[in-house]
Amino acid sequence: MALQELEKPYSDADLDQRAIAILRENEWGDYTLPTRGLYPYQWNWDSMFVALGFSEFDLNRAWTEVETLFEGQWNNGMAAHIVFRKDDPNYFPGPMVWGSGQNPPTSGCSQPPVAATVVRDLYEKDPENGRDRLKALFPKLMAWHRWFHTKRVISGGAAIAVTHPWESGRDNSPDWDAALENVDPSGVTPYTRRDTGHVDASMRPTNEEYDRYLKLVEYGRDTGWDHAQITREGPFAVADPGVTFILMRADRDLKALAKAIGAEDSAHEIDTWLYHAEESADFLWSEALGAYAARDLRTGAHAVGVSSVAFLSYYAGIAVPRRDAKLQATLRRILDSSTYSIPSFDPEHPRFDSKRYWRGPVWAIINYIVARGLAEYGFEREATRIRMDTRSVIRESGFYEYFDPIVGTGAGGNQFAWTAAIWLAWASPMTD
Numbered sequence: 001m002a003l004q005e006l007e008k009p010y011s012d013a014d015l016d017q018r019a020i021a022i023l024r025e026n027e028w029g030d031y032t033l034p035t036r037g038l039y040p041y042q043w044n045w046d047s048m049f050v051a052l053g054f055s056e057f058d059l060n061r062a063w064t065e066v067e068t069l070f071e072g073q074w075n076n077g078m079a080a081h082i083v084f085r086k087d088d089p090n091y092f093p094g095p096m097v098w099g100s101g102q103n104p105p106t107s108g109c110s111q112p113p114v115a116a117t118v119v120r121d122l123y124e125k126d127p128e129n130g131r132d133r134l135k136a137l138f139p140k141l142m143a144w145h146r147w148f149h150t151k152r153v154i155s156g157g158a159a160i161a162v163t164h165p166w167e168s169g170r171d172n173s174p175d176w177d178a179a180l181e182n183v184d185p186s187g188v189t190p191y192t193r194r195d196t197g198h199v200d201a202s203m204r205p206t207n208e209e210y211d212r213y214l215k216l217v218e219y220g221r222d223t224g225w226d227h228a229q230i231t232r233e234g235p236f237a238v239a240d241p242g243v244t245f246i247l248m249r250a251d252r253d254l255k256a257l258a259k260a261i262g263a264e265d266s267a268h269e270i271d272t273w274l275y276h277a278e279e280s281a282d283f284l285w286s287e288a289l290g291a292y293a294a295r296d297l298r299t300g301a302h303a304v305g306v307s308s309v310a311f312l313s314y315y316a317g318i319a320v321p322r323r324d325a326k327l328q329a330t331l332r333r334i335l336d337s338s339t340y341s342i343p344s345f346d347p348e349h350p351r352f353d354s355k356r357y358w359r360g361p362v363w364a365i366i367n368y369i370v371a372r373g374l375a376e377y378g379f380e381r382e383a384t385r386i387r388m389d390t391r392s393v394i395r396e397s398g399f400y401e402y403f404d405p406i407v408g409t410g411a412g413g414n415q416f417a418w419t420a421a422i423w424l425a426w427a428s429p430m431t432d
Contacts, residue, residue, distance in 0.1 A: 010395060010398075012395075012428060012429050012430065015394065015395065015423060015428065016423075016424065016428055016430055018398075018399070018420070019053065019399065019420035019421070019423045019424045019428070020057060020420075020424065022399055022415050022416070022417060022420040023050065023053055023054060023417055023420055023421065023424075025415065026415070026417045028042075028085075029068075029085075030064050030065070030067075030068045031047060031065060031068040031069070031083070031085075032046075032047060032050045032065060032417050033417065034046045034401075034413065034416060034417050034418065035401065035413035035414065035415055035416045035417060036415075037090065037198050037413075038195060038198040038199060038412075038413045039091070039413065040086075040088040040090060040091050041082050041083060041084050041085065041086075041088070041091065042068065042069060042072075042082065042083040042085065043081065043082055043111070044069060044079055044080065044081045044082070044083075044110065044111035044112075044115075045081075045111045045112050045113075045114050045169055045365075046417065046418050047065050047066070047068070047069050048065075048066065048069070048114045048115050048118045049114070049118070049365050049368075049418040049421050049422060050065055050417050050418055050421045051063070051065040051066050051118050051122065051421075052118055052121060052421055052422070052424075052425040052426075053417075053418075053420060053421025053422070053423075053424045053425050054421070055121065055122055055125060055425070056424045056425055056431075057424070059122065059125055059126060059129075059130075062122055063122055063130065063133050066115060066118065066119060066122070066137065067133070067136075067137065068083075069083065069115070070137065070140045071083070071104065072102065072104050072106045073140055073143070073144065074102060074106070074147075076147055076151070076227065077143030077144050077145075077146055077147035078110050078144065078147045078151070078227065079110060079111075079113070079115070079140075079144045080100070080102070080106035080107045080108070080109070080110060080111075081106075081107050081109055081110055081111035081166060081167065081169075082106060082107040083104055083105075083106050084098075084104060084105040084106060084107075085104050090194055090197070091194055092191060092192065092193060092194040092195075093191070093214065093217060097191075097214075097217060097221075098217060098221065099221045100225060101225070107166075108217065108220045108221065108225045109162075109163065109164045109166060109167040109220070110144075110147075110148075110152075110167055111166075111167060111169050112168070112169045112242055112243050112246045112247075113144060113145065113148060113243070113246060113247050113250050114246055114250065114369075115141060115144070115250065116141045116145070116250040116251075116253045116254040116257065117246075117249055117250050117253045119134065119137060119141065119253075119257065120253040120254075120256060120257055123257065123260070127260070131260075131261070134257060134260070134261060135261055138257060138258070138261060138263065138266070141254055141257075142254065142266055142269075145247070145250065145251060145254060145270070145273070146269075147227070148160055148243075148247055149273050150228075151227040151228055151231060152227070152231055152243075153231075154231065154232070154237065154297050157239070157283065157297070158276040158277075158279040158280040158283060159239035159240075159241075159244045159280040159283045159284055159295070160239065160240060160243045160244040160247055160280070161231050161237045161238065161239055161240070161297055162237075162238055162240045162243055163216070163220070163227075163230045163231055163234050163236055163237050164213070164216045164217070164220070164236065165180070165209075165213065165216075165236075166213065167243070168238075168240050168242055168243055169242065169243075170242060170307070170309070170344065170358040171205055171209075171213075171357060171358060172204075172205035172206075172209050172356065172357050172358050172359060173294075173307055173344065173345065173358040173359065174303065174304065174305055174307070174345055174349070174351040174359055175238070175240070175293070175294035175303040175305075175307055176236075176238060176294070177304070177351070178296060178299075178301060178303075178304070179236050179237075179238050179296045179298070179299075180209065180212045180236065182235065182236075182298065183212040183215055183216060183235045183236055184215070184235070185208075185211035185212050185214075185215045187215075188211050188214050188215045188218065189214070189218065191210075191214060193207070193210060198413070199411075199412055199413065202355060202356065203355050203356060203357060203411045203412055204356070204357055205356075205357060215235075216234070216235065216236055219234055219235060220234070237296075237297040237298060238294050238295065238296050238297060239280075239283060239284060239294060239295045239296075239297055240294050240309075241284045241292040241293065241294060241307070241309050241310055241312065241313075242307070242309035242312065244280050244284065244316075245292075245309065245312035245313055245315060245316035245318070246312065246315075246316070246369070248274070248277050248280070248316035248317060248318065249312075249315050249316045249317065249369075249373075251270050251273050251274055251277075252274065252317055254266075254270055255267050255270040255271070255274070258270060277316070277317070277318060278318065278320075281313060281316075281318045281320065283295065285320075285323060286302045286303075287326075288302070289302070289305070289306055289310075289330070290306075290326040290327065290329060290330040291306045291310040291311075291326075291327055291330045292309075292310045292312075292313055292327075293305075293306065293307070293310060294307070304349070304351070305345060305346045305349040305351060305352075306330060306334065306345070306346045306349075307344060307345055307346075307358075308342040308343065308344045308345070308363075308366050308370060309366065309370075310327070310330070311327070311331055311342070311370045311373070311374070312369060312370055312373060313327070313373070314370075314373030314374055314376060314377045314379070315369050315370065315372055315373025315376075316373070319377060328379070328382075331382060332382075333348075334346055334347065334348075335382065335385060335386075338362075338405040338406060339405060339406055339407070339408060340362050340389045340392065340393045340403060340404075340405045340406075340408050341362065341367065341385060341386045341389045341405070342362060342366065342367055342370060342386055342389075342405075343360050343361070343362060343405035344358045344359065344360055344361055344362065344363060344366065344402075345358070345359050345360050347360065347405065347406070354404045354405060354406050354407075355404055355411050357402070357412070360404075360405060361402035361403055361404060361405060361411055361412075362389070362390075362393060362402060362403040362404075362405045363401075363402050363403075364390050364394070364402075364418070364419045364422040364423070364427065365418050365419075365422055367386050367387070367389070367390045367422075368390070368422050368425070368426050368427075370386060371383040371384075371386040371387050371390075371426075374386070387426065387427060390422070390426075390427045391427045391428070391429070392408070393408045393410075394419065394423055394427060396408050397409055397410040398410055398414065399414065399415055399416050399419045399420045399423070400412060400413070400414055400416060400419060401413040401414070401416045401419065
């Protein structure tokens, strides 16, 4: 039963059942579509959050979701951001545009590596039954983390680079504006967008941004997807606090998993990655913004405003007393400036747009991981505010892809799998 067929206000029991139904309706064999129509394939971090949702009522299916994603892992260790198991003409750019040469076909970049953290959560729900599945997945997780620490770090640096805005998972964030302006879109192969046939164009990236996105895909394809060259020489490389902090957290969780299965050599290798964690945080800190911010690796310039991922430092295990007072003041200011937290970009900044994808809207997945980190460091008031706002906006608008932080209306795709998953795993009162 669709939510619109129910009489408002929806009960939490209604929402619980509808969230489960959305995950089941979006299943496509052993993987889950983010939503039908707009996203007809398997997306990397979508599937990992979906696994959290499944774990609330079907732990076996949760493990399967993770395992299916890694069927598309590259020999170099990269877990791609899209796995194409069929060619759907209603999606662009499809497998022919990417030309990855993989079987099954995939895109040519990655996405935020939440997998190890999710796998730890799944394993700790039932260690006895999860042990063999963990042992099979562990080397794949190690290979992916190793790829990030070798293929996405500029020589002499520590923070993790994204070489395409899509790799960040936050496609059109203002964090990428300046770096994208330096990508020359001339000569890009003519194309027809498909996303705006499913969602109002005012909620999606602009055509000018898409030209540059496709130019970066063509550059990567022309290198034969040589990821070291792309990071070192490509037209776009930005140190991203989102991917950097998510990987730090995932490294720590991967180390715990290594200890659980007795993989001591792997645990020591992970320690070498974590050794650079504080250095990475130092590189991303902007005193002017009072927050961690993206940084263009070609120019050294910080982003112009504060994104929601700035507050993932606690999730990553980074706490620097001399900065935390400023970071908390910035967080409180942003919370006070929006009805529903956390806006994906500072509402007081001129580049804020309450409805356009990652330029302002609230995303339940980011709320979940930011609040998780805040709670772990004792910032219960802020963590609770974010959780209650997530609960409220889903209660009022349903399971949209993202939400307007000022008025709470849903935007983007509807019946969205990861929003349903976050409701089940965290936002629903049933998880209290």
